[in-house]
Amino acid sequence: MLLDFFSRKNATICIDIGFRNIKVTEVRKKSGNHVIVQKFGIAKTPRGCISNGSIFDAPSAINAISGIIRQNKMRAKSSKIIMSGTNIITRVCTADKIPGEDFHTTVKKHVIPYYLPTIKNDYQIDYKLLETIHQEEKEIYKIFITAVPKIVLQSYVRVLQGLNLIPVSVDIPANSAAKFFHKAASVDITRYWPKEERVSDKDLSTFAVIDFGSETTIVNIFQNKVLEFNRVILCGSSNIDEQIAKTCKLKDEDAEIQKINYGMLPPSTNSPVEHHQVNKTVHSFICKLTKQIQDCFHFFNQRDYSGSISKVFVMGGGSQLLGLDKHLESTLGIPVYPVSLLDLDGIKIDRKIEKKHLNYLVNSIGISL
Numbered sequence: 001m002l003l004d005f006f007s008r009k010n011a012t013i014c015i016d017i018g019f020r021n022i023k024v025t026e027v028r029k030k031s032g033n034h035v036i037v038q039k040f041g042i043a044k045t046p047r048g049c050i051s052n053g054s055i056f057d058a059p060s061a062i063n064a065i066s067g068i069i070r071q072n073k074m075r076a077k078s079s080k081i082i083m084s085g086t087n088i089i090t091r092v093c094t095a096d097k098i099p100g101e102d103f104h105t106t107v108k109k110h111v112i113p114y115y116l117p118t119i120k121n122d123y124q125i126d127y128k129l130l131e132t133i134h135q136e137e138k139e140i141y142k143i144f145i146t147a148v149p150k151i152v153l154q155s156y157v158r159v160l161q162g163l164n165l166i167p168v169s170v171d172i173p174a175n176s177a178a179k180f181f182h183k184a185a186s187v188d189i190t191r192y193w194p195k196e197e198r199v200s201d202k203d204l205s206t207f208a209v210i211d212f213g214s215e216t217t218i219v220n221i222f223q224n225k226v227l228e229f230n231r232v233i234l235c236g237s238s239n240i241d242e243q244i245a246k247t248c249k250l251k252d253e254d255a256e257i258q259k260i261n262y263g264m265l266p267p268s269t270n271s272p273v274e275h276h277q278v279n280k281t282v283h284s285f286i287c288k289l290t291k292q293i294q295d296c297f298h299f300f301n302q303r304d305y306s307g308s309i310s311k312v313f314v315m316g317g318g319s320q321l322l323g324l325d326k327h328l329e330s331t332l333g334i335p336v337y338p339v340s341l342l343d344l345d346g347i348k349i350d351r352k353i354e355k356k357h358l359n360y361l362v363n364s365i366g367i368s369l
């Protein structure tokens, strides 16, 4: 019983509300910033629940989350929530340290007005020091700034309050991904490419993480596990369904099934007509999306950073599209791995939760850290 009480006290319910799916984990903190992911549940986001990044219909969101909590017998009392990727402004910027002025004053007086000149009081601004670079005589701050409309933030707080859980924090996907990938130790590529010469790859100096969601595709680039770049592309896997529905004259739900069945697998001469149609549509969509991802990589490489992107991790439901990893790999010219191949330092996942679910778990685990 004492153990039960202890576990409840240290456990947190972490919620990631995506446009398509709501993911909930129960995570218990252990000493030394180690965590155990004890429970995981996923359910469809009620239609029309999110609009413009805001929770538009709080009662149905609360209802869906309560259902997941009940079904999975989650009992933690405190909660954290991740916002949808839209409507969030992020900047990674640098500023010289000014002698005699503290960090916070520099950010408020010089950095925010310069990098976010149009942001007004209706935005909640947050910032954190990523690192201090020592360059010749100078010290340079590298800062991550986030701005979110207060009204959007409030809509997420209302959900936590409606769940009768103690609200601990509301965060953005970039921060949770950054916390999660800080724990990345190596990628076990032997399971993926079972060639003898390939073993555990520990080079995680510069890598990208792409979250293929339903309505958004989020590109993050990390250097020495510090987030250096974040961009939300406002299209995602559900847009493929729309295109297939249009070309093949199907309902969106049926189009989604075709997308999942055929993905980017090339048809043969004997394949049914719909395979040819679906392949053409998916291919054309993914090529356009990959171009936008390449533009992000190009932008990052142009900035004055050492080291180019050596590998890409993909996550999110849309990353399971058949043939996507191979397409990205040949177009981007770098290895692409599913996030489930990562070996993580200090994150234990209960045996009952399949590792492939990491696709959906990253944000909700990240926020718990």
Ligand SMILES: Nc1ncnc2c1ncn2[C@@H]1O[C@H](COP(=O)(O)OP(=O)(O)OP(=O)(O)O)[C@@H](O)[C@H]1O
Pocket: 017, 018, 019, 020, 021, 022, 084, 085, 212, 213, 214, 215, 216, 217, 236, 237, 238, 256, 259, 260, 263, 315, 316, 317, 318, 319, 320, 321, 322, 360
């Ligand atoms: N096997 C599969 N192949 C292709 N796509 C898939 C597969 N499984 C799920 N998807 C797609 O993944 C998407 C849902 O993924 P996810 O749960 O990561 O999105 P979300 O987090 O709700 O969206 P967002 O991040 O944009 O708010 C859906 O569009 C679904 O069709």
Ligand SMILES: [Mg+2]
Pocket: 018, 019, 211, 213, 214, 316
């Ligand atoms: Mg998502």
